[in-house]
Amino acid sequence: MRRYALQRLALAAPVLLGVLLIGFLLMQVVPTDPATVRAGPQATAEVVAAIRTELGLDEPIWTQFFLYLSRLAQGDLGVSIINSVPVTQELGATIGPTLELMFAALIWSIPLGILLGTLAAYWRGSWFDRITMAVSVAGVSLPVFFLGLVLIWIVGFQYQLLPFTGRGGPLWTMDGFLAVILPAVTLGGVFVGPVARMTRTAVVDSLTADHVRTARAKGLSEFRVVLRHALRNALIPVVTLIGLQIGFLLGGAVVTETIFSWPGVGRLAVGAILSADFPMAQGTIIVLSAGFIVINLTVDLLYAVLDPRVRLS
């Protein structure tokens, strides 16, 4: 297990370096001078020149890359062109809400998807199976913003049942909980379908396996057969597929945050790109990319824990 984990880590490191290199190159091609940005609008030419030397912008490009890496290691990603706030400060404030939103979306959509998929597999061919699968295909085809806008319009505006702009506070407070409901339903709503489909496929495979027949032959209750013997084995591919789909979910989070004015990294990234705030855009893209690398690494390791064949092969 330890060897497998180290191997995975060794693979992730160059990818992270690649992301950082692309992030660095991004700042080389955009038409902004980081020194002018840091100095602020009222700075004299001397001040800008001093900052240029301090940042190492006169050095060769490879030296600059290493300087950039060392600044990064110290948590310095530059300052926003728009409001001169350090990029890391803004990022620190937005990562929490994004994770919160994703958590709130996953906490209901994964169990529901697994439940629907298992039942559809158990009663395969029935009307329940057909309706569930039809709704799943519809869910996969639904634009996230459509679901969000309809929820805002009907639940938020027409019936005024729930708030629909911004974050109300931490999740455990009443305001925070109410504010996260609509965004979480929107984001999780497009996730239920894929999870249900994947679970159904895996459970159908597993229900026809020999060990399930044996379990039935032993006289175990149907509930036990499905839950302990069929679903449990089916969960391994499902966990992997869910992990791979988290990327899809973060993509949805960018849209969801924008619609609901949720103060997360996705909304920050879109705002920064639209206002040509390059340092901020670079920072958000690096953080989002690093997030994916971590998610993929975690899924790989989790997979190895669940299925010994992976780490031994």
Added chain:
Amino acid sequence: MSRPGTLRMLTRDVGAALSFGFVALVVLAAILAPWIAPRDPYATDLLAIMQPPGGDYLWGTDGQGRDILSRCIFGLQVTLFMGLVSLIAGGVIGAAVGFAAAFYRRLDGVLMRLMDILLSFPAILFGLALAAIFGPGLTSVIIALSIATVPLMARIVRGAALVVMGQDYIEAARATGMSDARLVWRHVAPNCLSPIFVFSTLRLGQVILLGSALSFLGLGAQAPVAELGAMAAQGRNFLFIAPHISVIPSLAIFAVVLAFNVLGDALRDALDPRLRI
């Protein structure tokens, strides 16, 4: 496709037949947009802003009094163009990588690791990065979606090509002294068409969904271009007074993507019941 009976299987499945008909209709509408759109999609009528659907304007008008039906028809053109171009660009590169990996086993490890890396980032992130570098616009979106399609197509093609390459007739063709390029082109590729076709149909739906999401965020098609995602975004400002401005283009995207997904699923069942993407 090559196998007889595929078309018959498709027509027996009601959902598939309906989606095939709908896709054909949508493609036709997009191509014929200038002739069938009832009005100029860019003409504003300030005396008839935010008209609800049903009156003089069949699908109503938007915040600037532009005909939503005409904008949707022209929007289909932009949306389908964006989807097709990125599917073809990413698909061709991906297929080349997939064939190379299956054919030259020494390259396989390196190529597929590279594809895994690309695969670990979602399309939206490529969209954000490219919009940051080149500025928001349709070109950035198309490049981003192409990049995101490459590893998926590479995996499908590699898998299919490996199965084909294990067949005796490939060995026989090789024994006749056929060149690698000719072998792939004449014998391997034609036998990989089914999974490529199924994947392309399903992917087109996904690409349209992703592209319209990027346009919705303002990173894709720019105003005043009639693009379905961008139209939905413009309607956001009037959501509480005239929800149809957002809802109609969103429904159009939903219908098109759903049709491609249902069609793709049916094609998969018809062409190869064992295939799972």
